[in-house]
Amino acid sequence: MGVRRSIHFVPGANLKMLSKVPELSADAVILDLEDSVVSSNKEEARKNVASWLASERDKTERFVRINPITMRTGREDLESIVECDLDGIVLPKVTSLDDVKLADSIISAYEKKRGPCSVGRTKLILIGAESAGTVFNLTSISNNDRVDGLTWGVEDFFASIGSRSKRDSQGQYLEVFKYVRSICLISAVSANVQPIDAVFSDIANHKKLAEECKYSAQMGFTGKLTVHPSQISIVNESFSPSDVEVKNAAELVAAFAENMREGKMAFLYRGKMVDTPHLERAQNILERSKAITKRDA
Structure with a gap:
């Protein structure tokens, strides 16, 4: 597990944003085929991502978030990009270890064809707790040698439980969200994978982002998902020892x-x-x- 402080989402269907990835200071990028891509653009996004992954590499880790592996679209995503030059796959909406095993089997079949040096090279980052029913599966879903990171889906979890708000008047998570965040941390550490904190969606509020990152790092998280380039430097600094x-x-x-x-x-x-x-x-x-x-x- 290397240094992975900022893990930055880039929409796979947006060629302009893809072209700017080399200018980013993120430790890792996630080329997204899921939430940021409308259904009619899925195939085009796959082609964009595959083309970008064929470009010259730098030290930035390269991940691709596919659609849920339980869906045909997710399996098609994985099969179409697993042959590309990437470091790993981000699995969203993971509900059980069976989801992880399915992705692992598809990746393993390709790696075996490619040769012994490729076996086990492709990592998995899991997004769990995107619904109430999956919170208590965070430890079990990480029980796979290919898993290298675990995070939680705050926005999807928020929608799934019917909360009116995620935060109190001071901008702090309400108790139920603090609880899920803590479960994610403990589950990741117990599985010896990287604990990654969820996105901070208020992209203009850099002060609050810095405060959240500081608290997150104090808890034990070692990285955070980002959704806007302006967040990257704040996250990198916050998750680096002073x-x-x-x-x-x-x-x-x-x-x-x-x-x-x-x-x-x-x-x-x-x-x-x-x-x-x-x-x-x-x-x-x-x-x-x-x-x-x-x-x-």
Whole structure:
């Protein structure tokens, strides 16, 4: 699992937006064949996406969101683009592990034809919890070796439960949405896949986006879906360790090294007791910072 802070949606039917993808600073892009494409344009969008994927690569990860795999359109999407030069597939409206297994079987059949070096290369990012009945399946649907990320579909979930609003007067998620968000995080971490936070649809409200990203990162999410280019830099910064965090982590690791030489794994540090979990967190911060620096170089 590499660095994937911003995961940006690009409509597959929009040639102008596709042409601007190389100018984006997103860590990953999702070329969309689902919600942003009207039924009459599905075939054209597939051709656009396939053509774009044939273009010269850069360091940006390339994903394609197909239509639901349980629909004929979704299977046709997958079969038409799985041979392209992409990193993975985004599966929407995943209801059960059977959906994941179906996509896996189609991808595996192609990879085997292509040769041993291709087997297992194509990743899956799952969009779960798009309806009330699928919230409690988030852990089980991630139980597949091809799954590399998990997110939740806030807008579809909102529509499915009949809420009047997603947020309170302060702009914070109502409790039911906080709950689903937390379940997504815990399910992803327990399956050892990337926890990815849902889209923030108020594209002009950069201040609130930054606040939401900060809270999301504090929770444990490591990336967020974006729907407008102006959101990308905010998301990238929010999901990168700050200079202060890196400095503090390095100092804590050094303190552990010194105390371990004295046979101590738990000790008082700046007025607080620290032990193994604190060391692991500090090491994770330093590793993530190095990975981001390498990725952005």
